[in-house]
Amino acid sequence: MAERRRPQQLIAAIAIMSALAGAISSCKHDPPISLEPVEVSTSEISFRDQVQPILNSNCNMSGCHNASSAAEGVNLSSFASIMSDDELVVRFKPDESELMEELRGYGRKGSMPPSGQQPLSSEQINVLKQWILEGARNSFWAQGPCDTVTSSYASQIEPIMNTACNGCHSQTSTGGGILLNSYELTKSAAQSGKLLASITHSGAASPMPKGGNKLNDCQIRQIERWISNNYPN
Ligand code: HEC
Known part of the structure; x- marks a missing residue:
């Protein structure tokens, strides 16, 4: 048999519920989040x-x-x-x-x-x-001076690929069949002309990284130099 609540119980229940709601809303965004960069x-x-x-x-x-x-x-x-x-x-x-x-x-x-x-x-x-x-x-980070003196796959190109590209390009299913997760594979994408065309958004290849921000000028310059220096490993 359903028990009827007495008014005092009801008032107590409402008080507890509103206290809980207050506690939940007060811990949201605490301390406040600034969207400012x-x-x-x-x-x-x-x-x-x-x-x-x-x-x-x-x-x-x-x-x-x-x-x-x-x-x-x-x-x-x-x-x-x-x-x-x-x-x-x-x-x-x-x-x-x-x-x-x-x-x-x-x-x-x-x-x-x-x-x-x-x-x-x-x-x-x-x-x-x-x-x-x-x-x-x-x-x-402030854009520091761009290192265009050294040029090597290991020190410059691989880190860019790992950060910006290889979530999609280390397996063919997510990267349109293009792999960029080794020296040889990245070199062959570069030799086809597609690598540079894609990151410079030249129109000759799908713009990359897909759906994300363009690489910064320094990263693009480093990749250009790596290509013109004949792909140092
Ligand atoms: C979110 C997933 C994703 C990321 C991140 C991504 N790609 Fe791609 N990429 C793709 C897909 C999918 C394709 C197949 C073509 C298309 O759908 O645009 C592709 C195609 C390409 C192609 C061939 C373009 C053509 O027109 O034939 C190149 C080269 C390429 N990507 C390079 C890169 C480079 C370099 C980066 C990092 C700077 C990068 N991608 C980041 C998903 C991605």
Whole structure:
């Protein structure tokens, strides 16, 4: 038999519920998130130079977590879209951030990236973790002097490919059949003329990185020099 609530109980229940609601809303965005870009030193993580390129090349694509698809409501295409979700990134607390939980579970059902896709490297996961530990700011590095004296695959080209391209281009299914995850493969894409055409958005090849920001001028100059110097390894 259903028990009728007495008015005092009802009032107590309402009081508890409103106290709870107040507590939940007061811990949202605490401290408040500034969307303003902040310049940081290179000893700190840069959202623009490190975090966003990792997300662009591993998560932020059509059918997944770009602005138009936003699978499961998760849109990883910009700082503002990431921060509009309270649970995805909990500032200073990687262990409470859903983003880190998804990545750590790779291989487990429902974890990210979906199986069949290249998992993030532990180095990339550490960048994301450290970024959250440092407060998950909209940080960027000042554009330092561009090193165009040295020119080698290992010191300049491979890091660019790993950050900006290889989330898609280390397996044929996600990179339109083009692989860029070794010296030989990158060299052969360069020799076809497509590599440079794609990163300079010349119109002679699909503009790359697909769906992300163009590489910066320094990165493009380094790739141009690597090609004109005959692909030093
Ligand atoms: C989000 C996934 C993604 C990222 C990141 C990405 N690519 Fe691609 N790339 C593709 C896909 C898919 C294709 C197939 C053509 C298309 O759909 O535009 C492609 C095609 C290419 C092609 C062939 C272009 C043509 O017209 O034949 C080159 C070269 C290329 N990518 C280089 C790069 C380089 C260099 C980077 C990093 C600076 C990069 N890509 C980043 C997904 C990506």
